[in-house]
Amino acid sequence: MTAPNSAERKACWDARDHLWKCLDDNDDSVASCQRFRTEFEAKCPAQWVKYFTKRRDFLKYKDKMQTEGFTPAQGPQGS
Secondary structure (H helix, E strand, C coil): CCCCCHHHHHHHHHHHHHHHHHHHHCCCCCHHHHHHHHHHHHHCCHHHHHHHHHHHHHHHHHHHHHHHCCCCCCCCCCC
């Protein structure tokens, strides 16, 4: 695999941004954003798709922790 050139990187990032916006606007409904997902997968290397998908999940988790806080799980109750 050769590294994407500048134009290919921009096309990939634009496709990613359109997908993420669609997901944000549709409460993460994958069915509503299938067209953008297909375009994203077509314009980006597979490894980048995997990375950006994990990155979005992490950013959403991080935002949730910052807005809602963290509540540790309760350990086993001794008897």
